[in-house]
Amino acid sequence: MRIHxxxxxxxxxxLFPDLWTACVYGALILLxxxxxxxxxxxxxxxxxxxxxxxxxxxGLMLLTGQTGQASLGHAAFLxxxxxxxxILIEQGLPFIVAFPLAGIITGVVGAIIxxxxxxxxxxxxxxxxxxxxxxxxxxxxxxxxxxxxxxGKFPExxxxxxxxxxxxxxxxxxxxxxxxxxxxxxLFYRNLLRSPLGRAFAAVRDSEVSATAMGVHIARTKATAFxxxxxITGWAGAxxxxxxGTFNNETFSIVISITLLMMIVIGGLGSIHGAFFGAVVxxxxxxxxxxxxxxxxxxxxxxxxxxxxxxxMILILFILFEPMGIYGRWLKIRxxxxxxxxxxxxMFRRQKSYLKTERLR
Amino acid sequence: MFGSETVHSGRGEEILEVLQLxxxxxxxxxxxxxxxxxxxxxxxxxxxxxFAQGDFMMLGAFVTLGLTNAEYLDLPFWIAAPLAITIMAxxxxxxxxxILRHLFGQSQTAVVILTxxxxxxxxxxxxxxxxxxxxxxxxxxxxxxxxxxxxxLGMADVAVIVVTFLLTWSLYQFFQRTKLGLAMQxxxxxxxxxxxxxxxxRWVQGLIWGLAGATAAVAGILFASKGAIDPNAGLLxxxxxxAAVIGGFGSLPGALAGGLIVGVIEPFAARYLAxxxxxxxxxxxxxxxxxxxxxxxxxxxxxKKV
Numbered sequence: 001m002r003i004h005x006x007x008x009x010x011x012x013x014x015l016f017p018d019l020w021t022a023c024v025y026g027a028l029i030l031l032x033x034x035x036x037x038x039x040x041x042x043x044x045x046x047x048x049x050x051x052x053x054x055x056x057x058x059g060l061m062l063l064t065g066q067t068g069q070a071s072l073g074h075a076a077f078l079x080x081x082x083x084x085x086x087i088l089i090e091q092g093l094p095f096i097v098a099f100p101l102a103g104i105i106t107g108v109v110g111a112i113i114x115x116x117x118x119x120x121x122x123x124x125x126x127x128x129x130x131x132x133x134x135x136x137x138x139x140x141x142x143x144x145x146x147x148x149x150x151x152g153k154f155p156e157x158x159x160x161x162x163x164x165x166x167x168x169x170x171x172x173x174x175x176x177x178x179x180x181x182x183x184x185x186x187l188f189y190r191n192l193l194r195s196p197l198g199r200a201f202a203a204v205r206d207s208e209v210s211a212t213a214m215g216v217h218i219a220r221t222k223a224t225a226f227x228x229x230x231x232i233t234g235w236a237g238a239x240x241x242x243x244x245g246t247f248n249n250e251t252f253s254i255v256i257s258i259t260l261l262m263m264i265v266i267g268g269l270g271s272i273h274g275a276f277f278g279a280v281v282x283x284x285x286x287x288x289x290x291x292x293x294x295x296x297x298x299x300x301x302x303x304x305x306x307x308x309x310x311x312x313m314i315l316i317l318f319i320l321f322e323p324m325g326i327y328g329r330w331l332k333i334r335x336x337x338x339x340x341x342x343x344x345x346x347m348f349r350r351q352k353s354y355l356k357t358e359r360l361r
Numbered sequence: 362m363f364g365s366e367t368v369h370s371g372r373g374e375e376i377l378e379v380l381q382l383x384x385x386x387x388x389x390x391x392x393x394x395x396x397x398x399x400x401x402x403x404x405x406x407x408x409x410x411x412f413a414q415g416d417f418m419m420l421g422a423f424v425t426l427g428l429t430n431a432e433y434l435d436l437p438f439w440i441a442a443p444l445a446i447t448i449m450a451x452x453x454x455x456x457x458x459x460i461l462r463h464l465f466g467q468s469q470t471a472v473v474i475l476t477x478x479x480x481x482x483x484x485x486x487x488x489x490x491x492x493x494x495x496x497x498x499x500x501x502x503x504x505x506x507x508x509x510x511x512x513x514l515g516m517a518d519v520a521v522i523v524v525t526f527l528l529t530w531s532l533y534q535f536f537q538r539t540k541l542g543l544a545m546q547x548x549x550x551x552x553x554x555x556x557x558x559x560x561x562x563r564w565v566q567g568l569i570w571g572l573a574g575a576t577a578a579v580a581g582i583l584f585a586s587k588g589a590i591d592p593n594a595g596l597l598x599x600x601x602x603x604a605a606v607i608g609g610f611g612s613l614p615g616a617l618a619g620g621l622i623v624g625v626i627e628p629f630a631a632r633y634l635a636x637x638x639x640x641x642x643x644x645x646x647x648x649x650x651x652x653x654x655x656x657x658x659x660x661x662x663x664x665k666k667v
Contacts, residue, residue, distance in 0.1 A: 070470045072477075116652040123410045123610075126473055127602050128651045131644040134599065138641045258477055265474050304493055305592070309485025312478035319475045320463050 013194040032179055036172045045167075048175045050276075050283040051182045052239045057264050057275030058189050059233030064261065065270035066198070067225035068205030072257050073129030074233050076136035079252035081106040081234025082241035083140070083147055086155045095158045103234040110230025114223045133254040140249040152248025155241045167242050178239055185232050189272060192228070201225050255308070262315050268325025277326040285311060324348070380512045382628040388518035388587070390624020391525035395580035396601035397608065397616035398529060399573040404610055405536065406545040406569035409461075409472040413480035415598015417574060420483055421449045421581030422590045423491050426498045438501050446578040453574025457567040480595060488592040498585035517586040524583060528576065529617045536613065545569055603647040609656055618658070622646070 006012050016022035036044055060074050085102035089095060117128050140147045147153065158165040158177070165173045192198045200221045203211035208218055241247050259282060267278025286307050293303070322329050328348070336343040399414040411417070427433045428441035436444070456479070464472055500517070507514045536542040548555045548562045555562050584590065584597075604623045608615030623643045630642035650658065 064470070068470075070473060119655050120651060123404075123469060123473060124606070124651060124655060126410075126470075127606055128648060130599060130602065131647045131651075135641060135644050135648075138637065142637050261474060262478065303489070305481075305485045305488045308481045309488075312481030312485070315478040316460065316475060316482065319467075319471055319478075320460065323467060323471060 106234025268327030394620025
C-alpha cells in the first residue's frame with residue numbers, strides 16, 4: 001500500500017497524489033489516443049458515444065455529486081448547448097469560436113435560471129427542473145424560426161483550422177475532437193475541485209449551515225455550480241447534436257434528463273470516475289441487451305420499454321446494495337487488496353441520518 | 362352539443378361553454394388531485410416523494426382492467442374494484458417492505474432516484490402483461506351522461522368528483538383525528554423522537570405506502586372509467602406534481618385544490634390561448650408558484666428559529 005505523508009497544503013491538492021497515479025492516467029490517455037489503430041470504426045463510434053455521455057455526466061456530477069443539488073432538467077441544457085452551437089455556426093462563426101461560446105451561453109442561461117430555483121432545495125428543486133425539462137420541448141417548438149421546431153435541424157460539418165470533421169464519414173476525426181473536449185472538461189473539473197470554489201461546493205453539499213458558518217455564500221455558490229454544470233452539459237449537448245446528425249424538439253426529452261441522473265448514480269456520485277463508468281453502462285446497455293435478447297428468445301422480437309425497464313432494475317439494485325455506485329465498489333475491492341489481511345467489513349459504513357421535517361407546525 | 366335546446370343569446374351560450382369547460386376541468390383535476398393525494402400521503406409520513414405515484418395509478422387501473430374485462434378474468438366490477446384496491450395496497454406495503462425500508466437513513470435524493478427507477482420498471486412490467494395498446498375499462502361508471510340545465514356531465518365525471526371529495530375528506534379526518542394518523546405525522550416530523558415515543562416508525566411507513574397504493578388504485582379506476590389507458594398513462598403523474606406543489610406538498614386539501622386548479626386551467630388554456638402555449642400553462646403555473654411561493658399556496662412551513 002502506498003502511504004501519502006503530506007507535509008504541505010500544496011502536496012494535499014496536487015493533481016496526482018504520486019508518480020504512479022500520474023503514470024497510470026498518462027498511460028490511459030495514450031491508450032485513448034491509440035484506440036483508432038486498435039479497434040474498427042464501428043466501435044470507435046460507440047466509444048465516442050461513451051465519451052459524450054461522460055461529458056454530460058461530468059456536468060451533472062458537478063451539480064449533483066459535488067454540490068448536492070439533484071437536477072432532473074439537464075436535458076434542457078443539453079438542448080440549449082446543441083441549438084446555440086448550431087445557430088451560431090449558421091450565423092457564420094467558426095466552430096472553434098462557436099463551440100466554446102455555446103457552452104458559455106448555456107452556462108449563463110443555467111445560472112440565470114438557477115437564481116429563482118436556488119430558493120428551493122431537495123425535492124422542490126427536482127420538481128422545478130422536471131418542469132423545466134418538459135417546458136424545453138414546448139419552447140423549442142414555439143421558437144420555430146430559430147430552432148426549426150418539430151422538423152428539427154442538421155448540424156453543419158465541423159471545420160477546425162481547415163480540417164473537416166464529420167461523424168459518419170470520418171468517425172476517427174470526430175473521436176479525436178470528442179476526446180480532446182473530454183480531457184479538457186475532466187481537467188477543468190479536477191482543477192475546480194482543488195480550488196476554493198470546489199471546496200465550497202463540497203461544503204454546501206455536506207451541510208449548508210456549516211458552510212454558511214465557514215463564510216461560504218450559499219446562493220452564490222449554488223448559482224456558480226449550476227452555471228458551470230450547465231456549461232459542461234452544453235458542450236456535451238453540442239457534441240450530441242453532431243453525433244446524432246439531426247435533432248428536433250423530442251431529441252432532448254425528459255427521459256434523457258432522468259437517464260443522465262441515473263447514470264451518475266450507477267457510476268458513483270461525487271467522483272469523476274463515476275461519470276465515465278456510468279457512461280459506459282448507458283452507452284453499451286442497449287447493445288448488450290439486444291445481443292442477450294437475440295440469444296435468449298431469437299431476434300426480431302421487439303419488447304418496448306425493455307431498456308428503460310432493465311435500466312431501472314439495475315438502478316434499484318445499485319441503490320439497495322451499492323449506493324456508492326460502480327466506482328465505490330471498485331474502491332472497496334482495491335482497498336481490500338491493498339490492505340490485504342487487514343480490511344474490515346465496516347470500513348465504508350456510513351453514518352445513518354434521521355429525517356426531520358422541513359415543515360414545522 | 363347541447364341537445365335540442367336552443368340557446369337564444371350568444372352570451373348565454375358563452376356562459377354554458379364556460380360551465381362545460383369548468384366541469385370537465387374539475388373532473389380531470391380530481392384525477393390529478395387523487396394522484397397528488399398519494400404524493401402528499403407519502404410525503405407527510407416519510408418525508409420522501411414517490412415519483413412513481415403516477416405509475417402506481419396506471420398499475421391500479423390495469424389491475425382493475427385485468428380483473429374486470431371480458432378478455433381477462435371477467436369478474437363483476439363491484440367485486441373487482443375493491444379487490445384491485447386491496448391488491449394495490451398490499452403491493453404498496455410490499456414495495457416498502459422489500460425496497461424502501463432498506464433505504465432507511467439514506468438521503469432524500471436516493472429515494473427520489475429509486476422511485477423514478479421504480480416507475481420505469483412498473484411501466485415495463487405493465488407493458489409486458491397488458492401490452493402497449495390503449496385499452497378501455499368495462500366500467501359501469503362509464504355509461505351515460507347527465508344533463509344539468511344545458512351542461513352535459515358524464516357519469517364518470519360525476520363519480521370522479523364525488524369519490525375524490527369523499528376520499529380527501531376521510532383521509533384528512535384520519536390524519537387529524539386518529540391515533541395512527543397522528544403517529545404517521547410524528548414519524549415524519551422527527552423520526553428519532555418518534556422512535557423514543559414508541560412509534561413503530563418502519564411499520565407506520567409501510568402502512569402509509571399501502572395507503573398510497575390504495576389511493577392510486579382508486580385514482581386509476583376513476584381515470585380508466587373516463588377514457589382509455591396505456592402503460593404510459595403514468596406520465597400524468599407529472600401534472601399531479603404540479604398539483605401537489607401548488608397545494609403545498611404536505612396538505613391533503615391543498616393537494617386536491619392544486620389538482621383542481623391545474624385541471625381547470627388546462628381546458629381554459631386550450632380554449633383561449635394560442636396552440637402551443639396552452640400545454641405550457643400548468644408547468645408555467647408550477648414554476649411561478651415555486652418561484653413566488655416556494656412552499657405552495659397552502660404552506661405549512663414556518664421559518665425555523667434557532
